[in-house]
Amino acid sequence: MTAKIYAVGVGPGDPELLTRKAARIIRSAAVICAPTGAADAASYALSIVEDLIDPSRQEVLPQVFPMRKDQEGLEAFWDEAAAQVAARVRAGRDVAFITIGDPFLYSTFLYLYRIFQERYPDIPVEIVPGISSINAAAAAAGVPLGMAAERIAILPTTYEDDELRRTFADFDTVILMKVNRVFDRIYALLKELGLERKGVFVRRVGSADEEVIFDLERLVGEKLDYLSLLIVKK
């Protein structure tokens, strides 16, 4: 068997929300790559799966991907991470790159994936889907994402008010990711559209700090978590 990279979605936080396939691969891969936001920071993905890992026979390789708005200079971190992964796969060792949520939905892995497609096309990559924070947040809040003919929009960041107005008009369910920095503006827009009672804010879903908040008004002016999202269902 040729060695490969597995991009493994480990779900939003609860270790029970790992798939059985993810658990099997994490238990057996020779190398576990765990992204962190800073050299001195713990990897959230790693904390979800650490019970599955045996450091006496598996290498745990933390990789730093600084989180910042300014993307400049980040390429160097990705290039170095890709080279580290590629060296291990070419030496015949399977690498599991763990990522919270689903690897193909706004994950850390996607930057690495692009580099592998462009520069290491000989190295096989298998994507192992995971429970995304969107599905987990909807479940925790008891708010269905969509049934029958309902249309769903997912916006990773917040756009101009006019674009948002159009999206709210065209879609039945709108999911705003990473809403933390612009919540007050979004809340004002929801009020203008008469939707302020149609939203639910979910933070740190699947973790011990999970919170589901229907009373959006009380979040105005608060400092909000990075790991949070807003589901608005008309």
Place this chain on the structure above:
Amino acid sequence: MTAKIYAVGVGPGDPELLTRKAARIIRSAAVICAPTGAADAASYALSIVEDLIDPSRQEVLPQVFPMRKDQEGLEAFWDEAAAQVAARVRAGRDVAFITIGDPFLYSTFLYLYRIFQERYPDIPVEIVPGISSINAAAAAAGVPLGMAAERIAILPTTYEDDELRRTFADFDTVILMKVNRVFDRIYALLKELGLERKGVFVRRVGSADEEVIFDLERLVGEKLDYLSLLIVKK
């Protein structure tokens, strides 16, 4: 502990794509409710999890929900199903209602959920999220759903061409569910928009019959599967 209903997403087809939580609940629930499309049809959800079930100590309760365009008369099936489930929960038995994909994303369970909210508000319902066919299809095709600032739209059925044109203009990734009946019209629209090489058709993801097709033209005029979707990524 009060008995409850668990709505358990069992993923798109591969038993390994069940979460560990779903597996635990299916192993332990006193009753497993399995939806089928017709009285003489097998339950696809049940086929995914049957290895986990012990009929000597668990009741397997198939429930028929006819699949048809005309919704009239379906309410009676849902009412009967809800009453069967409610009777078991009130007798102190946990019920796991299994559903393919994720329970809150276009699932069979959502009709039952509405009935429970309206008519059995005393019965607790816990939603156990599952891997949706969308995440699994993207993984199988190697096509990321969205990264960075990309916007995603999910359309459960197909709309008027003008609405579709607008959605393709506004979003980076468009997922068309249940595209089977209108594929030829959609393909013509994609050609008009110059997007016919930007789509991937995935059928029966996670099953032995899984197929990933990038050459959309060869599907024109074909009879297509109900369990299929189209991801268009600009």
